[in-house]
Amino acid sequence: MSKAxxxxxxxxxxxxxxxxxxxxxxxxALVTSQSWKSVCEYLRDDATLDFDxxxxxxxxxxxxxxxxxxxxxxxxxxxxxxxxxxxxxxxxEDMDGAEVDSVTSVWxxxxxxxxxxxxxxxxxxxxxxxxxRILMYPEFQGHPLRKDYPAQKTxxxxxxxxxxxxxxxxxxxxxxxxxxxxxxxxxxWLHRNDEENPTALPKGVVRAIKPHxxxxxxxxxxxxxxxxxxxxxxxxxDVS
Amino acid sequence: MAPTNxxxxxxxxxxxxxTRFDALLGWARKYSLFAYPFVTACCGMEFMALTSPxxxxxxxxxEAPRFSPRQADLLWVVGTISxxxxxxxxxxxxxxxxxxxxxxxxxxxxxxxxYDNYTTVPGIDKVIPCDxxxxxxxxxxxxxLDGLMxxxxxxxxxxxxxxxxxxxxxxxxxxxxxxxxDDQLTIDExxxxxxAEKALRDLGRxxxxx
Amino acid sequence: MEPIDLELEEGELELPAEPMHLNMGPSHPAMxxxxxxxxxxxxxxxxxxxxxxxxxxxxxxxxxxxxxWAQVFPYVDRLNYxxxxxxxxxxxxxxxxxxxxxxPDRCQWYRMALGELARISDHLTCTGAMAMELGAFTPFxxxxxxxxxxxxxxxxETGARLTHSFGRIGGMAAPPTKDFKELCHGALKQIxxxxxxxxxxxxxxxIFIDRLENVGIISGKDAVALSWTGPxxxxxxxxxxxxxxxxxxxxxxxxxxxxxxxxxxxxxRFLVRLEEIRQxxxxxxxxxxxxxxxxxxxxxxxxxxxxxxxxxxxxxxxTIQHFKLVMEGAKVPKxxxxxxxxxxxGELGFYLVSDGSGTPYRVRIRPPCxxxxxxxxxxxxGNMLSDIVPTFGSLNMIGGECDH
Numbered sequence: 146m147s148k149a150x151x152x153x154x155x156x157x158x159x160x161x162x163x164x165x166x167x168x169x170x171x172x173x174a175l176v177t178s179q180s181w182k183s184v185c186e187y188l189r190d191d192a193t194l195d196f197d198x199x200x201x202x203x204x205x206x207x208x209x210x211x212x213x214x215x216x217x218x219x220x221x222x223x224x225x226x227x228x229x230x231x232x233x234x235x236x237x238e239d240m241d242g243a244e245v246d247s248v249t250s251v252w253x254x255x256x257x258x259x260x261x262x263x264x265x266x267x268x269x270x271x272x273x274x275x276x277x278r279i280l281m282y283p284e285f286q287g288h289p290l291r292k293d294y295p296a297q298k299t300x301x302x303x304x305x306x307x308x309x310x311x312x313x314x315x316x317x318x319x320x321x322x323x324x325x326x327x328x329x330x331x332x333x334w335l336h337r338n339d340e341e342n343p344t345a346l347p348k349g350v351v352r353a354i355k356p357h358x359x360x361x362x363x364x365x366x367x368x369x370x371x372x373x374x375x376x377x378x379x380x381x382x383d384v385s
Numbered sequence: 386m387a388p389t390n391x392x393x394x395x396x397x398x399x400x401x402x403x404t405r406f407d408a409l410l411g412w413a414r415k416y417s418l419f420a421y422p423f424v425t426a427c428c429g430m431e432f433m434a435l436t437s438p439x440x441x442x443x444x445x446x447x448e449a450p451r452f453s454p455r456q457a458d459l460l461w462v463v464g465t466i467s468x469x470x471x472x473x474x475x476x477x478x479x480x481x482x483x484x485x486x487x488x489x490x491x492x493x494x495x496x497x498x499x500y501d502n503y504t505t506v507p508g509i510d511k512v513i514p515c516d517x518x519x520x521x522x523x524x525x526x527x528x529x530l531d532g533l534m535x536x537x538x539x540x541x542x543x544x545x546x547x548x549x550x551x552x553x554x555x556x557x558x559x560x561x562x563x564x565x566x567d568d569q570l571t572i573d574e575x576x577x578x579x580x581a582e583k584a585l586r587d588l589g590r591x592x593x594x595x
Numbered sequence: 596m597e598p599i600d601l602e603l604e605e606g607e608l609e610l611p612a613e614p615m616h617l618n619m620g621p622s623h624p625a626m627x628x629x630x631x632x633x634x635x636x637x638x639x640x641x642x643x644x645x646x647x648x649x650x651x652x653x654x655x656x657x658x659x660x661x662x663x664w665a666q667v668f669p670y671v672d673r674l675n676y677x678x679x680x681x682x683x684x685x686x687x688x689x690x691x692x693x694x695x696x697x698x699p700d701r702c703q704w705y706r707m708a709l710g711e712l713a714r715i716s717d718h719l720t721c722t723g724a725m726a727m728e729l730g731a732f733t734p735f736x737x738x739x740x741x742x743x744x745x746x747x748x749x750x751x752e753t754g755a756r757l758t759h760s761f762g763r764i765g766g767m768a769a770p771p772t773k774d775f776k777e778l779c780h781g782a783l784k785q786i787x788x789x790x791x792x793x794x795x796x797x798x799x800x801x802i803f804i805d806r807l808e809n810v811g812i813i814s815g816k817d818a819v820a821l822s823w824t825g826p827x828x829x830x831x832x833x834x835x836x837x838x839x840x841x842x843x844x845x846x847x848x849x850x851x852x853x854x855x856x857x858x859x860x861x862x863x864r865f866l867v868r869l870e871e872i873r874q875x876x877x878x879x880x881x882x883x884x885x886x887x888x889x890x891x892x893x894x895x896x897x898x899x900x901x902x903x904x905x906x907x908x909x910x911x912x913x914t915i916q917h918f919k920l921v922m923e924g925a926k927v928p929k930x931x932x933x934x935x936x937x938x939x940x941g942e943l944g945f946y947l948v949s950d951g952s953g954t955p956y957r958v959r960i961r962p963p964c965x966x967x968x969x970x971x972x973x974x975x976x977g978n979m980l981s982d983i984v985p986t987f988g989s990l991n992m993i994g995g996e997c998d999h
Contacts (some may be wrong), residue, residue: 169692169932199822201933201961205948217946219933219961223819223835230933257969264657280649280998281504282469289503289657296502296657302472305511312780313547315510386668421624426995427676430720430757434746437739458668470629471649473621502654523757548955574943585904 148172150194150229153352158184173230179218181233182246188220188229189251196220196229200253202259206292212236214268216242240267240291247273265290401439411541414458414484416446418537421457421559423477426464432522445533454480460513464504465493478513488536489518495549498522506520510547518549571578614642617980621650625728625984628994630968632975632983639979644972651994659958663924664690665764667958672758674960677720677994680706680713680749683762688843689934689945690764693927698894702766703844704886708779709752710760711875711882715786716745717939717991718826718868718875723989726797726863731807734793741789744782751778764925765900766893776883781828783876791870807862811974811986814859821973822966825941827990830860830867835876837937849881866987899925924953933961938965962996 151172152164160178166173176184188196200219206375207213212234221228236243247270248255259270261277267288270276278285287294308315386542424432425578435442442448451457454477467475468589476488495518497507509515516539519532532550572580620631635643640989655674659667671686672679684706691698698706699933717938723738746756751772753759798801813823815832828835836853838846854870856863893900897916906913929951935944946958967990974990975983 168930171931171933173931178520198824200935200942201944201946201956201959203946203959205931205959206958217931217959219946220945223833230931252822252967253820254966257965258822261965265746278649279647280652282649296654296661299468299503301506301511302468303475303512306514311510311514314512315508354868363789383695417640422624426653427673430676433720433724433739434756436742437736437738438744450624455912465651465653467650469619469652471680473650477622500653500658504652504654525756583705 150227152228153191153194154184154188157187171230172228173232174231175234178216178233178235178245181231182248182251183249184231186217186250188231191227194227195222195224197252199248199254199258200224200228200263202255204262204268204290206266206290208292211238213238214240214266216245216262218248218267219385235268240288241278243268244271245269247269247276249273264288267291387567388484407543408541411543414552415537415540418445418447418459418486419449419451419457420447420459420461421454421477421481422450422463423453423474424463425466425470426491426493428463428493428523430524431529432461432490435526435529440530442530442533443582444535445530447533457481457483458485460485460487460516461490461496462487462509462513463490465491465498465500466509466512466531468503468506469504471506471512474509475512486517486536486540487513487515487530489515490532491524492520492522494518495520515547516545520549524550604795613637613869618893619983621647627724628997630987630994630997631984632971634810634980639981640978640984641975641978644975646968646972647999648994651998653995653998655960655999656958659955661954663953664927664955665920665925667955668762669758669760671960672760673995674962674992675717675939675943675964676758677993678710678713678717679758680709680753681717681936681938681943684710684844685934685936685938685943686945687762687764688936689691689947690925690927692934693930693932693947693949694764694896694899694925695764695928696894696896698766698898699891700845701770701887701890702892702894704882705767705771705892706762707844707846707849708748708775708879708886709878710880711747712745712779713959714939715872715875716742716749718872719745719790721988721991722793722868724890726793726803728984729803731797731800731803734796737789737793741786744786746826748775748778748782751775753787753984762894763900765896766891770892771886773888776886779879779883783879787969788874790869794869805863805981805988807865807985808860809858810861810978810982811989812858812860813970813974815927815971818859818970821970823941823965823970825868825938825967826871827864828941830856830863832857837935837942839881841935843936845882846878846886848885849878851875851878851881861985861989872880872973914991924952926951927955935961938963938996940967941991942997943973960996960999962999964990964992964997966991968992 148167151167151174154174155162155165158180159177160211162174163177163185164175188194198221200221202216202218205215208216214236215232215234218231219228220231233245235245245268247259249259250272256274257274257279260276262268263270263276264278264280265288277283281289284302285300306315328331417486422432434440436448447459454460458481460478460481462474478485487509492506493500494509497505501507506512517532521527521528524532528550533552535548539545571583615636616633617634617636619634621629631647631650633645633647634641653673655670655939658670668683671682674682674855699817719738719742723735723742727735748989749759752775754766755910782845795912813831818828819833823831825833832855834855837843838905839853851874852869854874856867859981874998899918899920901918903914907917927947927949929949931946931948933944933946935942942961943963944961946959946961947955949998950956971990974986980988
């Protein structure tokens with residue numbers, strides 16, 4: 146993969162290009178958020194680069210480092226057939242200052258992608274013609290793809306029916322029982338730093354939280370669970 | 386023939402009509418369901434397959450789609466209902482005229498499926514009452530037809546308790562051909578195979594047969 | 596009484612009309628996915644259109660972060676649910692790119708064959724539904740019959756008609772059955788026959804042609820600016836197909852053409868899809884000729900592939916390997932990677948971010964029909980209300996993919 150794109154970027158923008166790499170064959174450049182729009186315009190307008198197609202924009206949340214939110218842009222040139230990934234980092238712990246220039250004036254296809262980034266991650270785009278939620282409904286509070294948004298926190302638009310209305314049980318089992326599913330190897334973002342959490346571990350170490358332990362509830366289904374398979378595991382607790 | 390008392394032309398569960406009239410009403414209703422297909426997701430593909438000649442829902446009298454809820458009596462909720470969609474679903478349901486039935490097509494409509502997250506309604510019965518649940522992701526059209534027949538049975542009896550379609554069990558083991566060439570097996574070979582499979586399953590469970 | 600053939604001036608036909616707001620959807624018979632279009636109409640002409648998606652947002656990206664890399668496969672299937680195998684293959688290739696694995700040849704051919712079958716199913720569904728929405732119900736039933744044949748093959752191979760979850764990192768869930776090639780040959784002949792019958796029925800029909808020709812035109816330049824890819828872009832004259840431009844699997848070793856349209860109207864998009872069915876058939880036939888009948892389908896890499904069951908039950912190494920893969924997930928090297936394939940609607944991309952563990956840190960899908968649906972308001976503004984139906988149908992917006 147030719148590094149021509151990255152070399153040109155570095156020579157034109159110098160200090161604004163903070164890092165580059167080509168891991169897994171993808172040319173990537175991390176730029177400052179102030180230079181975001183000018184880098185994009187240069188990539189589109191330069192005759193040898195000619196990035197005429199905006200492919201994708203998304204945001205990735207890295208809450209353990211600041212700035213926290215990384216906006217990632219993929220570009221493609223239909224004439225030169227090369228690609229580049231542009232990244233920039235915005236936002237502090239509470240996502241203040243998570244603002245970057247909109248590139249809808251550079252590629253009109255960026256419109257909805259930026260709306261989606263705003264909707265799911267909360268990054269605002271200066272100069273966007275119509276920045277409002279696209280996948281979530283307007284009454285939704287918060288930004289779901291942030292790491293600190295709990296995946297199961299619903300905000301229903303209409304009140305759920307109760308068993309009294311229905312006359313029949315409405316609670317159904319979640320797909321996995323307490324002893325099934327991937328209870329190992331997933332970090333519990335919500336409580337990772339809690340002092341009072343007796344199960345909190347030193348930073349950098351991951352530990353599994355079984356689903357029914359998260360709320361401190363005893364899972365009633367665990368009483369009916371079959372004895373766990375006798376697989377070798379260091380932390381096996383009896384589910385009974 | 387017993388004389389009829391008061392005839393109320395409402396849902397059969399409230400009427401004082403005789404069994405014969407009830408039966409007639411139930412028969413008429415169950416074989417002329419006007420469907421409102423509230424199709425959202427992947428189950429919609431199986432819904433399309435259902436209405437096509439191979440699985441032919443027309444033979445049950447349920448193929449006429451009515452795109453206005455006021456003209457429909459069976460609401461097919463096909464696919465995942467998101468939180469954003471829930472008010473629309475509720476409004477559609479409220480616009481339907483009694484007697485109305487709801488069939489939850491697929492696991493997402495029945496219980497939210499494996500989308501246990503911020504955006505999925507965990508089952509349409511959280512927003513509207515539901516008569517028949519057809520689990521499956523997506524359910525085979527045959528399973529949905531089972532659900533439809535179950536619903537028709539309930540309509541005939543005037544029964545409004547919700548029911549779930551269960552997978553059919555094989556009345557005679559090995560009656561349904563599961564693999565190609567199974568029909569060539571002799572009874573002994575079939576039994577031997579079932580025994581071997583059971584032994585392997587038990588091996589996995591830690592049960593040893595000596 | 597005026598004679599019927601009196602030429603009326605354009606001005607005399609103008610009826611005074613205040614702008615009317617009309618809401619189409621989210622539950623609407625002509626909406627392929629569930630989409631809400633809020634229209635401002637002046638008479639029959641659309642003055643402004645606001646396309647609102649998100650009614651099928653199922654939190655795919657958030658769900659991926661809560662399992663392992665292999666547990667993403669069922670979610671990925673349900674993105675573009677009319678061609679699930681293409682999504683499976685796309686995602687598997689993305690993870691394999693990050694892991695640095697290349698699957699054996701037999702698997703590559705197999706993936707191509709199943710992927711092209713899925714593409715045929717996608718195009719049949721789209722064209723059939725388009726015809727149905729314009730009132731031609733019979734070709735829809737014929738195309739669904741053809742689609743059933745494809746699904747029968749997929750059911751034989753993968754076990755499920757739709758949403759197979761058949762791809763695995765480093766291979767497939769099972770090798771091809773021994774009747775795969777025979778089944779494909781038999782079915783493909785019949786499918787092409789059905790497609791030809793459908794074409795005969797539709798393409799000479801005056802009403803069908805009038806409703807589709809010169810409706811929803813978009814130029815190639817506009818389409819590229821809007822980030823369109825796939826059949827919709829190719830119908831506007833831009834010959835960009837990921838299989839030809841950046842071949843993956845063995846697409847550079849098979850011979851096929853990429854149909855490209857001229858005008859960029861709905862008719863072109865319809866025709867491009869029908870022609871792509873034929874090209875897919877061509878690809879499948881070449882693949883079946885070249886696919887070896889024996890040999891491994893999964894790569895021999897214990898980091899990603901589950902060991903054989905009999906080894907799991909009898910040896911300790913396989914037990915541990917199985918345990919680690921199932922409980923913790925395949926460990927994908929740290930970093931980020933973007934991998935793209937040609938999905939049913941265009942460039943289907945997966946941007947994966949890994950923190951080195953068995954759980955994905957971020958899985959981002961680049962849905963091909965997301966920018967295409969974004970272009971819908973541009974296509975329908977200024978046209979008549981009844982043009983929305985064929986235009987939207989030709990875009991093939993799949994709710995699961997667009998709203999992910």
